[in-house]
């Protein structure tokens with residue numbers, strides 16, 4: 001077993017009194033795509049959002065468990081959450097560009113870190129847009145509003161924005177659910193081109209997407225992790241009957 005970059009143990013999460021995650025144990029290799037699948041309400045997004053402390057601002061949420069990123073405790077009181085989110089970036093279901101230019105969207109996180117050198121910003125913006133496989137489409141319109149792009153292009157700009165702060169982990173919450181099939185495929189291709197460099201954790205409702213692009217798949221049900229394994233194994237010969245029933249479309 002190689003060194004895991006991110007480990008979570010016995011994750012429990014409460015919305016008020018209600019326990020929504022019942023002791024999740026999952027860990028991630030430094031590179032590759034990890035799919036989280038399961039019926040609606042099974043806790044996939046809730047779990048994903050624990051990984052970069054997205055629940056911090058919701059006062060009725062309590063998170064318990066052990067979360068280790070590169071050996072550090074994610075929930076340590078002295079953890080700098082802004083820095084953490086640069087290293088564990090996030091892409092949401094709805095493409096969410098800021099109402100600025102494409103360039104300023106991608107440069108946003110780098111500028112927050114205090115970088116003002118135009119040559120460095122230019123280089124980082126270009127590299128990130130290339131990594132997100134959208135450079136060729138926008139290189140002549142970097143100063144146009146990101147809102148003028150199509151949904152699929154906006155989503156790839158959102159990926160570029162997350163990559164610009166040089167993260168090691170990318171969290172993706174149904175990143176193609178709001179896109180048409182052609183745009184979804186472009187985003188999937190983008191993620192596959194990044195799989196050797198980043199650990200990606202993707203919540204998806206699409207069985208075909210999970211089986212096409214991911215290396216590891218975790219199946220959630222009712223706030224429990226039912227089964228996690230290599231994606232091929234999960235889709236061809238899962239250990240648990242519930243997993244078999246879900247992937248063959250019997251529920252969810």
Ligand SMILES: Nc1ncnc2c1ncn2[C@@H]1O[C@H](COP(=O)(O)OP(=O)(O)OP(=O)(O)O)[C@@H](O)[C@H]1O
Nearest residue numbers: 015020038039040041042043044045046047203205
């Ligand atoms: N902000 C919230 N306050 C209270 N309960 C919540 C909140 N968000 C989610 N829940 C509950 O937590 C459980 C898990 O929801 P979650 O959204 O994580 O599931 P999911 O598997 O991501 O679902 P979906 O696939 O529909 O997005 C559900 O019972 C849901 O109703």
